[in-house]
Amino acid sequence: MDGSASSLSAVEVAAHEARLRGAGLRVVHAFFWPALHVPLGASPYGPAEGGLQNMAERLLNEAVQRAKATEPEVEVTDVMITGEPLTVLEAQSREAELVVVGTRGMGGFVGLLVGSTAVHLAAHGQCPVLVVRREPDPDGPIVLGVDGSPAGQRAIEFAFAEAELRGAPVLALHAWSTWTAPMPPPPDPVEPYAHEPGALRAEEEQLLSQALAGHQEKHPDVQVERTVVQGGVREALIEASRSARMLVVGARGRGGFTGLVLGSVSQAMLHHAYCPVAVVRAPRE
Template identity: 55%
Template structure:
């Protein structure tokens, strides 16, 4: 896709960190960076008569212009030579950025905006976009230095293949190694029976070694076509027996980027963003890209 990289800004420190990351993403892709601010009139009661501060529209316009100038300056410092455009678009941030995703190849946002309550770990804009955007969404959180591998969460499902493809392409663009991580488990790995008694379900699930061999096959098949497309890429695989969310969050501590699908093979058909994707968006220690499998 030849569209721009789009970054949403609202003046928050998280958004400015996203600008730095987005600028570099635009540079490695050799495309334009588009800085977008979504503007809505604040709900307020305007006093009657002339205001000593001047027209409200003028004050707000100056604030928005300062915000954009700061973001554009950050982008040009982070990635000199990248073409940068900017725009103020009327509407809620979620709606504006979702519309931008129709022509963008990547949307980048911070993990929390200026409107979030302090107790919220992740802004609603990032969650909503990850579930609804028409292109991959990168949520900048944790450390954003480009050290460590790109980690791809591989579950072997058809809907997870776009995320695997994105991870391969992103690792190649960054000149990074790729770590393909596949987490598997048996029912017995999930603690106690619901009535409180520990259970051993080995007799129900069959031979564990056989199950592991099957999961190894699933991982290999999920990667085979992408390996042929990127023969120069250094690829490592990791087969982890355990719970998916803790395994991915732990891997993010050593990664420069974690790539996940919006919904894995265990999700319900009507859910646009699965529990694993939401968990890593809230708790990963590096930026996370969520890739949907379709509209």
């Protein structure tokens, strides 16, 4: 957290997540001013409580008090670490169950929808990253974007676990599309179609069923609604997020370019979803 309104909202969500998991909450502030070699203490000409060090400590204390007021039974600790936020939080993610951040920080550029810290962590964090956007629908489902890739299995497990913690249903959504440009005449008039009408949809529905296989058995109390949509993936997920408690996506999909760390779909969700977005990376090989 950095004292911004966005980070304080993230503190409240993080406290709630910690209570659901029976975990502790660590509030982290990256204190980058020492690297700039500027005075940290109070000015001799100003009040004793002034200075960058005191300001950072007040920010942390405010966040801790906000977390305790939100979830009094959660054990809350705080830590101030010298360094820039991206490096500090990526290191913290190595021993965390979940990292929670806001969409915009104190250093965000005007007009930037999602801060660089949130995007960087979603791409490089070593645990799931929850980016707190707008207020979720408290009665809505956990919306899960399913693409059928092996990398997406960890996101599916995360969504089912989140749903079980909340007593919420899962809306598993898979979107697919076909060639929309005018097609040339078939080379063989006797057999003009590569697929029978409706065969492609059946294949996509089977892909969704296979992706979810085993997860429902592991979480038998979670109600699951399966939805297969013909159309754009981004548009379908953004629309579904309007009435969701949380949107869960993998960091990379089966359509990603080699070497791309954060897929275009997950980036679009970070910028445009109407609820908190969890980005779950597959384990490193």
